[in-house]
Amino acid sequence: MMTDALQMLGTIAVIALATFATRVLPFLCFNSREPPAVLSTIEKNLPPMILLLLVIYCLKDVEWLAAPYGIPELFTIGVVAGLHFWKRNAMLSIFTGTGLYMALVQFNVFSFV
Amino acid sequence: MKKRVKRHEKEEGNADIFMSALKTTVPVFLGYIPLGMAFGFLLDGAGYHWIYAFLMSLLIYAGSGQFLAVALLAAGAGLSEFVIATLLLNLRHAFYGLSLLEKFSGVGKIKPYLIFALTDETYALLTTTEVPEGGSKARFYFYVAALDHLYWIIGSVLGAVLGSLLNLNLEGMSFVLTALFVVLTIEQYFNSSVRFPFAAAVGAGVLSLVLFSPDNMLLMSIIMGTLILMGREKMMQGNTHVNKGIKAHAAVKPVEDITWRKNDD
Numbered sequence: 001m002m003t004d005a006l007q008m009l010g011t012i013a014v015i016a017l018a019t020f021a022t023r024v025l026p027f028l029c030f031n032s033r034e035p036p037a038v039l040s041t042i043e044k045n046l047p048p049m050i051l052l053l054l055v056i057y058c059l060k061d062v063e064w065l066a067a068p069y070g071i072p073e074l075f076t077i078g079v080v081a082g083l084h085f086w087k088r089n090a091m092l093s094i095f096t097g098t099g100l101y102m103a104l105v106q107f108n109v110f111s112f113v
Numbered sequence: 114m115k116k117r118v119k120r121h122e123k124e125e126g127n128a129d130i131f132m133s134a135l136k137t138t139v140p141v142f143l144g145y146i147p148l149g150m151a152f153g154f155l156l157d158g159a160g161y162h163w164i165y166a167f168l169m170s171l172l173i174y175a176g177s178g179q180f181l182a183v184a185l186l187a188a189g190a191g192l193s194e195f196v197i198a199t200l201l202l203n204l205r206h207a208f209y210g211l212s213l214l215e216k217f218s219g220v221g222k223i224k225p226y227l228i229f230a231l232t233d234e235t236y237a238l239l240t241t242t243e244v245p246e247g248g249s250k251a252r253f254y255f256y257v258a259a260l261d262h263l264y265w266i267i268g269s270v271l272g273a274v275l276g277s278l279l280n281l282n283l284e285g286m287s288f289v290l291t292a293l294f295v296v297l298t299i300e301q302y303f304n305s306s307v308r309f310p311f312a313a314a315v316g317a318g319v320l321s322l323v324l325f326s327p328d329n330m331l332l333m334s335i336i337m338g339t340l341i342l343m344g345r346e347k348m349m350q351g352n353t354h355v356n357k358g359i360k361a362h363a364a365v366k367p368v369e370d371i372t373w374r375k376n377d378d
Contacts, residue, residue, distance in 0.1 A: 008165060014192055015182050016172040018199035019206075023231045026210035027217070027224075039211065042342040046212040047240040048301035049310035049317075049338045053331065054233055055298055056318030058291040060327035076288065080295045088303075090296050094140045097292035102285035 068110035076101040130248040134256030137242050141234045142264045144290035148176060149268020151287075154276055155183045156269075163273035170269040174230060174262055178203050179269075181328070205332045208339060209236045216240075220251040230258040232265075234290060241297040241304075313341040 029035075035043070055077070062070040080097035087093070104110065153166040169179050178199055185195055209231055210217075216239065217224055235258050244253045302311065314334075321334035 008161070009168075011182075011186070011192065011195060012165070012169055012172060015169075015178065015195055015199050018196050019173050019175045019178055019203050020229055022200060022203040023206045023210060024225075024228050025207040026214065027228055030214055035211070035214065038343050038346055041346050042339065043212050043214070044305075045307055045310040045342050046208060046339070048298065048305060048307070049314045049342065050208065050212075050335060051237055051241070051294055051298040051301055052311055052314035053318050053334050053338060054237065054294045055291065056314070056322060056334070057331045058288075058294060060322065060330055073288075073291075077291065077295055080292045081299060084296050084299045090300075091139070093296050094289060094292040097295070098143070098286065098289040101288040101292075105285040 068113050071110050071113060072101060072104040076104065126248060127252060130245055130252050131256050133245045134253055134260060137238055138257055138260045140289050140293040141261045144287055144293065145261065145264040146268040147286045149265050150272030152179050153269040153272025157273045157276045159183055159187050163270060166269045166273035167266060170266040174232065174265060175203055176232060201332065202328065205335050206231055208335050212240065220254060223251055223255045227254055227258050230262050232261065235261045237294060237297045241300045309345060310342065313338045317341060
């Protein structure tokens with residue numbers, strides 16, 4: 001029992017360190033010296049790219065070839081984006097979208113396709 | 114006497130910053146609670162005491178990393194497998210730090226915590242929302258990061274403790290994080306005149322969705338997208354000085370508007 005707990009704690013510590021290592025890496029590399037020129041020029045372009053990639057990443061588990069073919073996801077993303085371009089109210093866009101998506105999947109609205 | 118007045122003002126300022134951090138993180142709260150619960154529930158199902166859900170969320174604090182850990186625990190993996198899998202899965206965070214070097218400079222002694230707490234969602238919020246006017250950057254960043262962390266811990270402990278007792282129909286609720294990313298992407302679009310990163314993301318993202326497994330696609334797409342950005346930068350540098358002037362103007366403008374605040378009235 002005791003050894004199990006110790007082993008689990010050790011495993012957690014190792015995962016925690018590995019996770020922190022990936023996060024601290026750039027700060028260690030470029031703490032004292034300037035990042036190379038090509039990095040600093042793209043530095044400002046990384047957030048918009050990564051954010052859009054995170055949106056696409058959220059679709060990673062969608063089964064495109066089986067009903068409902070990712071329609072609830074794409075439809076809701078379209079609504080959120082449209083609403084946000086129109087009103088530009090973050091809370092409104094996010095909660096309308098989430099409520100809509102929950103309704104779509106819980107009531108299986110797209111089951112006809 | 115003077116000193117006391119000043120301190121009082123400062124505390125009020127802090128309360129304001131805390132409130133705006135609270136508002137900023139509401140979507141993450143609604144996303145982390147069900148996701149954290151799913152993690153806690155899984156760990157409970159694998160036969161682990163809820164204290165481990167608490168410890169993992171407190172010390173590791175990586176959504177997909179913790180789900181992976183449960184899978185590896187269930188499979189009885191060795192330590193080296195944990196290390197390699199975690200490094201590969203979370204390597205994308207190294208790219209996050211690259212664009213935060215400047216923002217995180219001068220935040221003082223909380224910097225190690227901010228780096229530790231750099232999840233996808235916290236990164237998205239910190240790069241897109243503006244520090245409240247007159248507020249301390251360090252405090253605002255700290256509140257946002259710590260609140261997100263707290264939500265994640267609460268969610269995972271709830272999931273582990275309540276487990277199957279609770280039968281709420283939360284299906285689809287974690288879509289709140291997708292919606293958050295969509296909104297923050299559009300904010301980036303408004304706040305910057307550069308358009309190429311979006312094209313690079315669509316190209317790299319869709320290609321990775323097709324080519325790679327769900328577990329690998331984010332890291333691969335970030336690497337691919339970064340290479341595309343670097344390649345383009347190299348090509349632009351080959352052009353004349355005129356282009357350089359244009360590029361300087363095309364750089365990201367400071368965020369001028371906080372949409373979160375619009376809800377105040």
